Every structure is written in structure tokens, then in C-alpha cells.
Amino acid sequence: MQEILERYINYLEAERNVSPYTVRNYTSDLLGNYARGSGKGFFQFLRHKQIDSLEQVDKHTLREYIAWLMAQGVVKTSIARKLSAIRSFYRYLLREELLSANPLEKASSPKLDKRLPSFLTREEIERLLEAPNLSKSVGQRNRALLELLYASGMRVSELVSLNIGHFDLDSREVRVRGKGAKERIVLMGKPAAGALDAYLKQGRLELLGDRKNQALFLNRYGERLTERMVQKILDKYAAKVGIEKKVHPHTLRHTFATHLLDGGADLRVVQELLGHANLSSTQIYTHVTKSQARKVYLSAHPMAKQEDNEPENK
Numbered sequence: 001m002q003e004i005l006e007r008y009i010n011y012l013e014a015e016r017n018v019s020p021y022t023v024r025n026y027t028s029d030l031l032g033n034y035a036r037g038s039g040k041g042f043f044q045f046l047r048h049k050q051i052d053s054l055e056q057v058d059k060h061t062l063r064e065y066i067a068w069l070m071a072q073g074v075v076k077t078s079i080a081r082k083l084s085a086i087r088s089f090y091r092y093l094l095r096e097e098l099l100s101a102n103p104l105e106k107a108s109s110p111k112l113d114k115r116l117p118s119f120l121t122r123e124e125i126e127r128l129l130e131a132p133n134l135s136k137s138v139g140q141r142n143r144a145l146l147e148l149l150y151a152s153g154m155r156v157s158e159l160v161s162l163n164i165g166h167f168d169l170d171s172r173e174v175r176v177r178g179k180g181a182k183e184r185i186v187l188m189g190k191p192a193a194g195a196l197d198a199y200l201k202q203g204r205l206e207l208l209g210d211r212k213n214q215a216l217f218l219n220r221y222g223e224r225l226t227e228r229m230v231q232k233i234l235d236k237y238a239a240k241v242g243i244e245k246k247v248h249p250h251t252l253r254h255t256f257a258t259h260l261l262d263g264g265a266d267l268r269v270v271q272e273l274l275g276h277a278n279l280s281s282t283q284i285y286t287h288v289t290k291s292q293a294r295k296v297y298l299s300a301h302p303m304a305k306q307e308d309n310e311p312e313n314k
Contacts, residue, residue, distance in 0.1 A: 058103040136203075142237070145225075154186055155249075169196065173186070178275040
């Protein structure tokens with residue numbers, strides 16, 4: 001099974017061209033990670049059940065695996081992700097004719113609780129964007145990446161993959177490679193373009209030194225910034241400006257979408273900017289604030305436009 005898994009990982013990297021982050025997650029979900037407590041990977045469970053052949057796996061095995069994960073306190077979202085990795089793996093086995101049928105095709109996943117995405121208020125995002133010290137090269141870099149995350153709604157994997165030449169400051173457009181290696185154009189406003197221009201003219205040059213690197217965002221050693229480092233940057237500034245909620249890079253993506261829709265943007269435009277394949281993925285952001293919903297209602301509904309002091313018809 002180990003050999004088959006390695007071939008599957010090579011398939012993900014070479015043919016499906018998925019991101020390193022996805023490859024890492026799929027590998028962890030299938031193999032498990034003992035470094036983070038007791039093993040919870042699918043193959044670890046199979047060894048636990050003394051199942052040594054993939055042909056022995058059926059929908060009952062999957063149900064037992066779910067129960068095993070729940071007994072260890074694994075949350076439903078993590079279970080759903082693991083099942084997605086398993087299903088993808090079995091589709092590969094069918095594709096390569098290593099199995100004649102998919103025993104997991106009709107197996108159901110646990111029903112997930114619907115959760116609204118966490119986002120920052122306008123006051124919170126303004127405090128966060130103002131946090132970096134612009135007198136330092138890393139501060140200029142951090143201001144540029146924070147502005148760009150919020151202005152464009154791009155994923156952190158897309159941000160750290162940006163190179164010089166992937167953007168145009170005049171048109172304020174950025175070309176990003178999203179999930180499934182699909183390219184799309186995202187936009188940025190003047191503040192993000194200004195912060196990026198300042199970083200390119202000074203901060204990046206200082207971080208790069210005499211080295212050669214096409215990556216847009218660099219660390220102190222002139223190397224490409226990692227996703228983990230972006231999270232540390234957010235943790236630092238969120239604590240500095242007193243934002244008590246946990247701020248992830250995806251929080252800024254949620255904030256981007258929420259603020260656009262709050263301002264009256266069309267849902268399909270937001271879908272395009274986010275790079276969502278399905279509109280249903282974008283609809284979760286339609287949780288506009290009550291004040292904004294009231295404002296739209298009062299300005300749009302013909303009967304609501306009447307003055308409050310207009311006498312009623314009797």
C-alpha cells in the first residue's frame with residue numbers, strides 16, 4: 001500500500017498539479033501524523049484493524065473509521081476532509097485499474113454544522129493594516145502583503161507563490177494561479193498598489209541584497225516567504241492592535257468577500273474574484289449586517305421610501 005500511495009502522491013503533483021499544501025494534507029490524512037498525538041490516518045486505522053489489502057475495504061470499514069476518529073475527538077470538519085482525501089485516493093485506484101469497483105462510492109460523510117466564516121470589521125482591518133512599521137524593510141513587506149490579501153481576496157498559497165511580473169501596478173491587476181492550476185485575474189485598490197510600489201522600491205531590494213530571486217515576498221534571507229510565516233505575521237499584528245479573535249490569512253479572504261457584498265457587489269462578480277468554481281461556495285458570504293440589509297431595503301423598496309412623517313391614507 002505504501003508503494004501505491006507514493007504513486008498517488010506523484011500523480012497529484014505531476015498530473016493534477018495540486019498545491020504543496022494540498023499534497024501535505026492528503027498525505028497526512030492518509031498516512032497520519034504521530035507527531036500530533038495518536039495516529040488518525042486512514043492507513044493507520046487499517047493497520048489497527050489488521051487490514052492489509054485495499055480490496056478488503058468496504059463502506060462498513062469507512063463507517064468504523066469515522067467512529068474511530070470521533071472517539072478520539074476529531075472534529076467533523078477534519079473528518080470530512082479525511083474522507084475527501086480517501087475518496088480521491090480511491091478514484092485514482094479506479095483510474096489506474098488497481099481496483100475494479102469503488103467500495104466507498106455510496107458511503108456517506110457526517111453532516112457538518114454550518115458555520116459562518118469569521119471576518120474582521122472595517123475598524124479592525126484598518127487597525128491591522130496600519131500596524132507594520134514602515135521604517136523597516138520587513139514592515140514595508142508586511143504592509144504590502146496585508147494590503148494585498150485584503151484588497152484581492154487571494155488565498156495565502158496564491159500570495160506566497162507570486163513572482164515579479166505577476167502583477168501590473170498601473171492597471172492594478174494581479175495574475176494568480178489558484179486551485180487546480182487555474183489562472184485568474186484579481187484586482188487591488190490604490191492603497192494596496194501604493195504599499196506594493198513602496199515595498200518594491202525599497203523593502204524588497206534590502207531583503208534581496210545581492211541575491212537573485214523572482215519571488216515577490218521575501219524573508220530576511222532573501223528567500224520566498226512561506227505560508228507559515230504569513231500566519232506568524234498576522235498573529236503578531238493582531239495581538240499588537242488588540243484584535244482578540246484568531247486571525248488567519250483566510251480571515252482576510254473572508255473579510256474581502258464580506259465587505260464587497262456588504263457594499264452591494266454582485267455575487268457572481270465576487271465568485272469570479274475569489275476563484276470559486278461553484279456559486280454555492282460564494283453564497284456563504286451573503287451574511288450582510290442587519291444595518292446594511294436595512295439600508296438596502298429602505299433605499300430599494302418603493303413603499304419604504306416614503307417619509308416617516310408622511311400621514312397614512314385613511
